[in-house]
Amino acid sequence: MDAALAATASQWAAEANSAVFLQLVSGETVEGVLRALDTDLSQDVDEEDEHEEEEGGADIIQFHPTFTYPIYGEHERVFGYKGLRISLSYAAGSLATYFDVSYQKRIDQMETSLPVQLRADDVDTPMRKMLSSAALCTTKAEFAKRVARDTHEFRPLGRKVHEYTRVSEESGEGVVYEIYESDFASGEFREYHRRMQTLVLFYIEGAQFIDDSDDRWRVFTVFERLVIGGQASYTLVGFCTMYQFFSWPDQKRPRISQFLVLPPFQGQGHGSELYRYIYQTVLRNAEYADLTVEDPSEAFDDMRDRNDMRYLIQQDAFAGLDIPVSPA
Numbered sequence: 131m132d133a134a135l136a137a138t139a140s141q142w143a144a145e146a147n148s149a150v151f152l153q154l155v156s157g158e159t160v161e162g163v164l165r166a167l168d169t170d171l172s173q174d175v176d177e178e179d180e181h182e183e184e185e186g187g188a189d190i191i192q193f194h195p196t197f198t199y200p201i202y203g204e205h206e207r208v209f210g211y212k213g214l215r216i217s218l219s220y221a222a223g224s225l226a227t228y229f230d231v232s233y234q235k236r237i238d239q240m241e242t243s244l245p246v247q248l249r250a251d252d253v254d255t256p257m258r259k260m261l262s263s264a265a266l267c268t269t270k271a272e273f274a275k276r277v278a279r280d281t282h283e284f285r286p287l288g289r290k291v292h293e294y295t296r297v298s299e300e301s302g303e304g305v306v307y308e309i310y311e312s313d314f315a316s317g318e319f320r321e322y323h324r325r326m327q328t329l330v331l332f333y334i335e336g337a338q339f340i341d342d343s344d345d346r347w348r349v350f351t352v353f354e355r356l357v358i359g360g361q362a363s364y365t366l367v368g369f370c371t372m373y374q375f376f377s378w379p380d381q382k383r384p385r386i387s388q389f390l391v392l393p394p395f396q397g398q399g400h401g402s403e404l405y406r407y408i409y410q411t412v413l414r415n416a417e418y419a420d421l422t423v424e425d426p427s428e429a430f431d432d433m434r435d436r437n438d439m440r441y442l443i444q445q446d447a448f449a450g451l452d453i454p455v456s457p458a
Contacts, residue, residue: 142212145206151193153190156189157277159187159278160271163274163277166188167188167219167270167274188277196332210250211253217231218328220366222281223281224322231253262328284364287310287322288316291310291311291350292308294306294307305355306355310353311348313348326369340373348372348373349371352367352391352400352404354395367395372384373424377419383419384412385421386423389423402436409441
């Protein structure tokens, strides 16, 4: 490649992680959701890598992925566009999905004096392959209708097993969060999980989709419960998949496989709350031998160590122990 061609090519390359925008959308009216989408689609993510907009009674929480190599290749770069924006919008609770690609310029639509015809990468097909086709809305208007309906009507699937409260930094009031346990015996939950599973590709390195035909999986979901227009409204906060292995002679050995709290909710104690609930569930159940974790990240290891140490202190596990080396 000569210098002129290389220079031209570099001008049309974009970082995929910066070009992809994930959004959690809720709103009471179709018009409000459409206005919020039109406003938010013209904005970038702020320096803290996420932001929330309130426009006409609709809320949009927007953030970038950590990884895009499962979709756009190991270099995480997309060629052939200027002003590229790849938007993946989810209804905050139901995860009904709207996928949209926009750009200012595309290289194969421009006149050029270069001796070769440069083509833009296909950014549409690789993403659509990872999404649940049943959840995809074909137009922005259809998506806005789903959001307005689901904001009031969606209810988490599975069995509610735990509830806790966190104080909102914005309002100073308590916000309720709920944990649900589900499995793939429910066809409705299998479809919901297919909507969720794309998120693991964006945030868990080396993640792969799990086999939802295997009945040994258990899935725990965490939702924020707000009151909008006098009715409960739910937003997905995070989830955990757990596989139940056999443990000789007659027990199960559960293993945490995927554990994700979405970026807007990280650093608020939701991961610890979910981990503690799962740990206590395993501890109380005689059919479980122990609890293991599949290839944990450093962040998960840190969170688990802190919570395990807190549990040991609460149980007085260190009572009566002497320091092995005299401080003198």
